[in-house]
Amino acid sequence: MSGKLSTHVLDTVNGCPARNMQIDLSTIADDGQKNLLKTLYTNQDGRTDELLLNETEIKAGIYEICFYVSDYFASCGASLPQPNFLTTVPVRFGIADESDRYHVPLLVSPWAYSTYRGS
Template structure:
């Protein structure tokens, strides 16, 4: 059974990105939000973002509300912030596979990779 998971690491503080809103969007001619959640104290989501029949081949986006996270953490940001919403667009080719798409983020940069 395939599934989509994520976690967030605040690389500026070296801590998990707790309390970050994450939206899951499917791209199939139009952008359709499939759901949203908030990361837990460990920077992870309590359940997979998508799994089983809900995960089908195609293009997706994860949208992370990092501007709100850094503001809540007391980080002084310019207005507008350099990073407010981080959008990761990726493809799912095998709906039976595990797609782990983490976000490593600071107020000034981010990176991702396909994890396990």
Template sequence: MNTLSTHVLDTMHGRPAAGIALALTRPDGEIVRGTTNADGRCPDLVSEELASGRYALRFRVADYFRSLGVELPDPPFLDEVVIDFGMAADGGHYHVPLLVSPYGYSTYRGS
């Protein structure tokens, strides 16, 4: 079984991204919704171990940047960032960070 965590960093402002709404989904539907805390983390994202399979983290980044007063075009270049990833059987801990600005993002499997 696997565990999951995430951490969102706002590269435009150089700080953790507090207040980003996110959802964890599987192909058959949504598992949980959450919001990042002051450190850009969502500690209540998953309280149980996850089976191997396909997952997606969906981050509402346009709403976050608008809430900070950032002027975005209509429609925004990035509205929702979706990270599709797989968890292998007995893959252990998966940390999926998101580094984001209004016009770009990156991710990787962290530790």
């Protein structure tokens, strides 16, 4: 099995995929330093057109996906207080097995979110 990392974002307020949300993927060094690997945007299905990490890119280590939720909800025309309750949602996690598949979905509203390790 080839390892990979993917994501999927669902807008729980509007009951639809979160389209055109910015996502930053970074590695986290032992000293806590973040190193931005790439910036992607979700497509019409709330997924990225390319994998966050493909089989040649995936390495064991600590990663962080940063989801730009306030920008997304502003682009949808949501009436939100300033400052927004949630601005970005960072999800920090470890990859232990480079040959495994990792999927990190985000279910999000302007006030709450949930994530888990999917398949």
